Amino acid sequence: MSRVSAAAADAWKDRRRFLLSWFALPFSLIAALLLGAVMMLALGANPITGYNALIVGAFDGSYALGSTAVKAAPLLLVAVGICVAFRANVFNIGGEGQLAMGGLASSATALALPSLPSIELIPLVLLAGAAGGAVWGAIPGAFKAYFNVNEILSTIMLNLVAVQIMNWLLAGPMVDNTQNSTYGLIPETRLLPRTSWLPILIPNTQLHLGVLIAVIVAVGVWVLLYRTSFGFRIQAVGLSRDASKYAGMPVKRTMTLAMTISGAMCGLAGALLVFGSISHRMVTDGSLTGFTGSDGFNGIVVALFGALNPLWTILSAFLFGGLLVGGDALQVATGVPADMVTALEGLVVVFVVSLEYMRRRSRATSAGPLGRSRAQATELEAPATSLVTSEERSDL
Amino acid sequence: MSQFFTYAILTATVASALGLAAPFLLAALGETMGQRSGVINLGVDGIMLLSAFSTYYTALKTGNLLFAILVGMGTGALMGVITAFISVTLKAEQGISGIGVYLFGLGFSDLMFIKLVGTPLPINSLNPINIPLLDRIPAVGGMLFKQTILVYVAFLLVPVVTFVLNRTTFGMKIRAAGENPAAADSVGVNVARIRWSTVLIGCTLAGLAGAALLLYDGIFQENLTQSEGFIAVALVYFGAWRPTGVMGGSVLYGLAIAVVLEWKSLGIIPLSASDLAATAPAVITILALLTVARRFRQPAALGKPYERGG
Numbered sequence: 259m260s261r262v263s264a265a266a267a268d269a270w271k272d273r274r275r276f277l278l279s280w281f282a283l284p285f286s287l288i289a290a291l292l293l294g295a296v297m298m299l300a301l302g303a304n305p306i307t308g309y310n311a312l313i314v315g316a317f318d319g320s321y322a323l324g325s326t327a328v329k330a331a332p333l334l335l336v337a338v339g340i341c342v343a344f345r346a347n348v349f350n351i352g353g354e355g356q357l358a359m360g361g362l363a364s365s366a367t368a369l370a371l372p373s374l375p376s377i378e379l380i381p382l383v384l385l386a387g388a389a390g391g392a393v394w395g396a397i398p399g400a401f402k403a404y405f406n407v408n409e410i411l412s413t414i415m416l417n418l419v420a421v422q423i424m425n426w427l428l429a430g431p432m433v434d435n436t437q438n439s440t441y442g443l444i445p446e447t448r449l450l451p452r453t454s455w456l457p458i459l460i461p462n463t464q465l466h467l468g469v470l471i472a473v474i475v476a477v478g479v480w481v482l483l484y485r486t487s488f489g490f491r492i493q494a495v496g497l498s499r500d501a502s503k504y505a506g507m508p509v510k511r512t513m514t515l516a517m518t519i520s521g522a523m524c525g526l527a528g529a530l531l532v533f534g535s536i537s538h539r540m541v542t543d544g545s546l547t548g549f550t551g552s553d554g555f556n557g558i559v560v561a562l563f564g565a566l567n568p569l570w571t572i573l574s575a576f577l578f579g580g581l582l583v584g585g586d587a588l589q590v591a592t593g594v595p596a597d598m599v600t601a602l603e604g605l606v607v608v609f610v611v612s613l614e615y616m617r618r619r620s621r622a623t624s625a626g627p628l629g630r631s632r633a634q635a636t637e638l639e640a641p642a643t644s645l646v647t648s649e650e651r652s653d654l
Numbered sequence: 655m656s657q658f659f660t661y662a663i664l665t666a667t668v669a670s671a672l673g674l675a676a677p678f679l680l681a682a683l684g685e686t687m688g689q690r691s692g693v694i695n696l697g698v699d700g701i702m703l704l705s706a707f708s709t710y711y712t713a714l715k716t717g718n719l720l721f722a723i724l725v726g727m728g729t730g731a732l733m734g735v736i737t738a739f740i741s742v743t744l745k746a747e748q749g750i751s752g753i754g755v756y757l758f759g760l761g762f763s764d765l766m767f768i769k770l771v772g773t774p775l776p777i778n779s780l781n782p783i784n785i786p787l788l789d790r791i792p793a794v795g796g797m798l799f800k801q802t803i804l805v806y807v808a809f810l811l812v813p814v815v816t817f818v819l820n821r822t823t824f825g826m827k828i829r830a831a832g833e834n835p836a837a838a839d840s841v842g843v844n845v846a847r848i849r850w851s852t853v854l855i856g857c858t859l860a861g862l863a864g865a866a867l868l869l870y871d872g873i874f875q876e877n878l879t880q881s882e883g884f885i886a887v888a889l890v891y892f893g894a895w896r897p898t899g900v901m902g903g904s905v906l907y908g909l910a911i912a913v914v915l916e917w918k919s920l921g922i923i924p925l926s927a928s929d930l931a932a933t934a935p936a937v938i939t940i941l942a943l944l945t946v947a948r949r950f951r952q953p954a955a956l957g958k959p960y961e962r963g964g
Contacts, residue, residue: 301769349749407943410696410749411888414881415943418936426929547877552760558753595768597876600761604700607754611746615959 275620282617283563286609287577290602297601303592315587316580324463328534330579331472332357332527336557337564337571338479339395339523344566345483346516347496348402352413353524353554354546355420356391360525361532361549362427363390365447365540368454368533369432376453380533383454384471387529388522394420395521396514403510409517417554421546428542446541456534468530473572475526479519480568492516527553552600556582559603562610578603657920661793667916668797668909675908676801676808677702677867681886682893682900683808683815684859689890690819691852692832692955693741696752697733698860699883700759705729705864707763710874711770713777723804723865730861731854733759738853742846745959756883764876771874779872780804804866811859815897828852832953835960845960860886885939892942894950903942910935 295305316326336353343350350356364387371379394416401407429445437443456466483489494502495512503509531549532540542549560578564571581603585596657663681698688695709726713719733755740751767774780802789799819825830838831848839845860883867882868874889907893899914935918928 297765351753401940401944405944407940408891411884411891411943412940414884415888415936415940418881418885419933419940422929422933426927429929430926545877545880555753555757558750559757562750593769595765597761597764597768601758601765602761604754604756604758604761607757608740608746608751611751611754612740612744614747615745 271620275617282613283565283610286606286613287563289609290605293605294598294602297598298592298594301594303594308588308592308594311591312581312584312588314584316584320460321463322583324460324465326576326580326583327469328464328466328579329583330575331469331534332530332553333557333560333579333582334472334476334572334575335523335527335530336553337560337575338476338568339520339527340558340561341564341566341568341571342479342483342492342516342523343395343399343520344561345489345496346492346513347499348399348409348513348517348520350395350398350413350517350520350524351410351555351558352394352398352416352521353557354550354552355413355417355554356394356521356524357528357531357550357554358420358424358546359394360387360391360528361540362424362432362528363387363525364529365450365532366427366432368450369447372451372453374453376457379451379454380456380467383533384526384529387532388526391525391528392518392522395524396518399514399517399521402517403513417546421544424542424546424549425544428540432540434539444541445544446539448539450533450538450540454533455538456530464534464536466534468534472527472530472575475523476568476572479523483568488512488515524554524557527557551582556600556603559607562607658917658922663916663920665793665796667912669800670915671905671909671912672798672801672805672809673870673908674911675904676805677863677870677882678886678889678907679808679863679901679904680804680811680866681860681863681883682889682904683811683897684856684863685887685890686856686893686895686897686900687815687819687828687852687859688849688856689956690832690895690953691828691849692835692953692958692960693738693849693853693856694748694752694887694957695737695741695755695853695856695860696749696884696887697737697755697759698752698863698886699879699881700756700763701730701733701737701857701860702864702867702879702883703759703763703877704733705861706868706878707767707874709865709868710777711766713869714771714775717778719778719780719869723862723869726865726868727858727861730864731858733861734854734857737857738850741959742849742853745961748957748959760877763878767874767876774873774875776873777869780869802869804862804869807862808866809901812897812901819897824848824851829953831960832955835955835958839960839962849960885935888939888943891952892939894946895953903939906938907935910938 298305298308316322336357339353340350364383367386368379368383371382374382398409398412398416401412402409425445428447429443432447433443434446434448436448456468459465459467459470483492491507491512494507495509499509556578560574561571563578564574581599585599588594589596681702685695685698705726708729709722712725713722716722737755740746741748782800782802785799789795819828827838827843827848830843831845835845863886867879871878885907889900889903892903914923914931917923918931923931
């Protein structure tokens, strides 16, 4: 090969690497949306009308933006939690159960302390929510760290336990006894004390304090992950348990803590779902999704799309919050059920992880030792997902 | 308590436990094939939802249950092509891509259900087939030999999968691909092809599991599976990657559900505590994962995409 064409090939590889690292995520979303358009066409709906309605419903005007931000807040917290766990090489898919436990703990706290002023009660219920989720995250974390129980399985099982605890508490000990219904009690709490409601920040919207809290927490977790020694330990453990152990780090404790933090984030999100809701009660329809709106799973999509970085995740949460809010407008405009958004989220995940391999390979094939080291140097800065490679996830 | 230990109720409980266990068993056997070759498929739940819907829709439109089951399996196989392409050809991170497939299945099945069906109508259920002579054995006959065809298929697949995995060349290649793909490759085993075929078989069985679940319930609804596909994946670990172990786990799980249901309706468990009692299967599974199951070693290359020279 001549020198010129080799240089051209190198330039192309560089460009492809650049494209893959910066555009893999937007491309995944666009590809999913295009497939969504095909689905709409197949169902006899006009995709332009549909997406137009979606965008207007999600982002047009202060009310829509407020609703999107309110939907995004719990998503953001769940996603930030996923980021922390993932950095420690633990995959938290127990968000649904942790959300429910957080919602229950915070509701119970508010019901027990109705006379406290807002300034004390709100921080207390949020902390209680975080604590409830933290417990539900710590259990699979400790099982994984100390007993090598696969966390994917234990978190799924704990979701199943959480839903029953929720149904039991809301129909039994925590049920609203004051209902006068002839058909049995609805499984829901009393109206929570007014002092515990999250205050609305902008009048005539739903935008409440929880949105601000979620963003602050996301920034805080970014600082924790990237600017503290604890965050460094989490990342080190995630990259190599053996090397971290050799360096004298408390590997098992770090993994458990990462999962505990992850659970706490989900629990806090659960508290936002209750105290930022319109009804200001915790209600169950018997399923986890009824309470969470699948946020425990949606958060995974948000975290992936935010490149597992808490700051990018803020943007990503807003985007997916908009998709979920706009989905209802899409349903009204075209008759295509809002569930399409869930299906599209699944496609985004599939595309992101599939492109990840191409990205990895384009890095590996980059020319010469110089090229490789440059690729490794950019790896830390590139915003695209740097998923833990499969070699390291030995026990998945 | 004593009213539980009557002949009729014990028989009915065990019989319904086997019916409940069949979807778990079918999905878990398929997952076992995949995992023994080194591929984790976490999308089982989504695939079950999609195939349950396609089975339901076909049964509703044609009334032909056998054809509906075939359509359900076909849906599973189609998802298998997609899953294998993502996990084997594109070598994507299997845990996360599975969640993607799950979300797609969850959203898409409900989308189609609302759009194409709207108001849920029940469909005919499968008639139980009495095995001649065997069904007249006291107690055991009523428990084991008055089941639907899918239950028999599920349990007959246990020895079949065991035989394939342990006694055939194909099975040896599967195990090699799951334990040491580089070594398998070096002696001429096409690792990608083996994994493609196990994923295809696994997803087809997941499709059959979705059909079995749908026909057990007789009606479709949003999120019909309620995480049953994920439980099936857990049962593979529970059963230590052996078909007989997986069968034990599935039956135990089905039995736990059936007993709780029966005790609830008999009033042995007070209604107020029935939700708590319903956590029993999940708690048992967690305890099993904590104690027994972790003593067994998983396939060494589980979850690791294979790359030559890598």
